[in-house]
Amino acid sequence: MSAAYPEDGPVEWPGRLMSAEVTEQPAVLRRILQDGEPRIREVAAVIAARKPRFALLAARGTSGHAALYGKYLLEIRRGLPCGLASMSTVTTYGARPDLTGVLFVAVSQWGGSPDLVASTWAAREAGAITVALTNNPDSSLAAVSEFHIDVLAGPERALPATKSYTASLLSLYLFVAALGGGERGDAHDDRPSLAPLPELAEEIVARRDEIRALASRYRFAERMIVTSRGYSYPTAQEAALKLMETCYLPALAFSGADMLHGPLAMVGDTSAVIAVVPDGKGGEALRPVLDRLRSRGADLFVIGTEREVRRASAGFVLPTEGVPERLQPILEILPLHLLTYELSRARGHDPDVPRAMAKTPESR
Structure with missing residues (x-):
């Protein structure tokens, strides 16, 4: 798109x-x-x-x-x-x-x-x-x-x-x-x-053109993996759910710790991996996992600090300087909401009404 x-x-x-x-x-x-x-x-x-x-x-x-x-x-x-x-x-x-x-x-x-x-x-x-x-x-x-x-x-x-x-x-x-x-x-x-927080959220939402360009990278992806640790692990799970329900992509969410206990074996040079890397202890704990993913040639998309985005295949720098790690999940999910929306549209779908209709509003 x-x-x-x-x-x-x-x-x-x-x-x-x-x-x-x-x-x-x-x-x-x-x-x-x-x-x-x-x-x-x-x-x-x-x-x-x-x-x-x-x-x-x-x-x-x-x-x-x-x-x-x-x-x-x-x-x-x-x-x-x-x-x-x-x-x-x-x-x-x-x-x-x-x-x-x-x-x-x-x-x-x-x-x-x-x-x-x-x-x-x-x-x-x-x-x-x-x-x-x-x-x-x-x-x-x-x-x-x-x-x-x-x-x-x-x-x-x-x-x-x-x-x-x-x-x-x-x-x-x-x-x-x-x-x-x-x-x-x-x-x-x-x-x-x-x-x-509201102003930082506005800053992120205003960068949707940046996300649109990044989404085109995964238009033909066949599956995706999302990983994080600590406070940001729920962000990984929510991003995977949004990819599945709006883009119809098989998407798996793993704690970074769990990635090293088996799931890493399915990662290769054609694998698309989204890593949510918080600025804090969770991000520090995730670094060995990121090193392993890079060594396996994964297409690594990082949501996080400028330092980690520079070391990835692609990414989105979060404006989290001075924001405690425990509050960062409120901001982390915003570019991922935009990514799933843009990717769904790029793949020719309507993200408003997922075709399966398996989930009803009453169950959310």
Whole structure:
């Protein structure tokens, strides 16, 4: 695709909805910081006073990747043991574990997934402190939960969830930060790091012509691998999902650590690999993996620092200087949203309505 597409007006064209919703993300981040944070802090304060002993996160698909980010935050920043709920143990097998004093966070765009609603209700009956984090305050999930956090993304009409994903990440970040306690030396106000996020997101979205040129590189790719580590591993998973549902590309996401335990064997000089390389400990841990990928001749596309992009086959430099690693996933996914949109269009597809239609909005 060599020409830009109109963002406004009555003209209908494939991908119009996804394109507009990707572009809205800076405004959504600004709305959460201005209007959503007081409610998030209020909920977190009540929960912190009840001193949960453990946390469980429940979600599927895109929301599941946001929940995984929340898991990293809870474990690293709050020192709270945390797991991902297996909802079928409750909904299919009828298990009723004792969840007294457990923080149960259900993440869902629309909040209508029957198994998520049933699992959350069962958790509440079993003694859990239940929180629904959704883009729909009138949802069934919000109704069965003790607490609800609205991510304020606004209506999302394209089937691939984009703005609700970044909204969920920021809302989870604010929630975990407001819980207090945990990581030594991390009790300071994060406002200086949070305030620039909307402007940095605008800067990234404005570079869509750069992404369009990069997308043409993979127009005829037959499969892709996405890898990262730490806080950015959920970004790799979400990028792989978007490649599959909008471009119909077989895409596999691996932790950098897992790449070295078998999957590296399938990488050769015709393999396209996207590496999300955060500026921080996760990026440092990923460097040996990048060295191995380069040694195998992989076509390595890096999302990250200028240093790592220069060493790759292609890449996109993120404006993350001064942004803590734990906040970088909110920015990392933006060029990948644009990449999947542009690649889908270049391959002749409509990213607004993936042809499989296997995923419904209620399951997001």
